[in-house]
Amino acid sequence: MNECIFCAIKDKGIGNALYEDDACFVILDKFPAERGHVLVISKVHSDSLLTASDPTIGHAFALAKRFAALCQERLNATGVSVITNIGKDAGQAIPHFHIHVIPKYPAGQHELRYNGRLEITPDENAELSKLLSIRQ
Numbered sequence: 846m847n848e849c850i851f852c853a854i855k856d857k858g859i860g861n862a863l864y865e866d867d868a869c870f871v872i873l874d875k876f877p878a879e880r881g882h883v884l885v886i887s888k889v890h891s892d893s894l895l896t897a898s899d900p901t902i903g904h905a906f907a908l909a910k911r912f913a914a915l916c917q918e919r920l921n922a923t924g925v926s927v928i929t930n931i932g933k934d935a936g937q938a939i940p941h942f943h944i945h946v947i948p949k950y951p952a953g954q955h956e957l958r959y960n961g962r963l964e965i966t967p968d969e970n971a972e973l974s975k976l977l978s979i980r981q
């Protein structure tokens with residue numbers, strides 16, 4: 846038996862998937878943050894975005910875009926959050942690459958906002974710029 850929940854779902858057969866192709870499937874989240882919260886899941890096991898192949902990532906995000914549009918068209922969502930978490934500290938519960946598509950409504954329950962109020966000194970910003978720059 847497969848210990849990865851998403852691989853187990855895939856192996857069991859995903860007849861109830863909202864969408865399926867060779868690379869990905871899309872299902873309703875079992876523990877939705879909002880009405881219509883779906884998961885875009887890769888068929889090939891990768892622990893997270895960091896280890897999934899670029900073609901798989903590109904395809905999965907294109908599907909997330911389609912489902913985000915569907916949330917607005919069919920569920921009257923007034924916004925959509927598209928999220929992939931990497932690691933437990935980021936809230937990744939299942940270590941298999943997946944993307945959350947969470948429709949948002951004016952009186953929604955699910956809050957996901959950045960405060961953007963962390964104090965960073967100019968020296969720290971200069972150091973961060975060096976650490977994260979990938980310019981040649």
Ligand SMILES: [Zn+2]
Pocket residue numbers: 849850851852853889890891940941
């Ligand atoms: Zn898996």
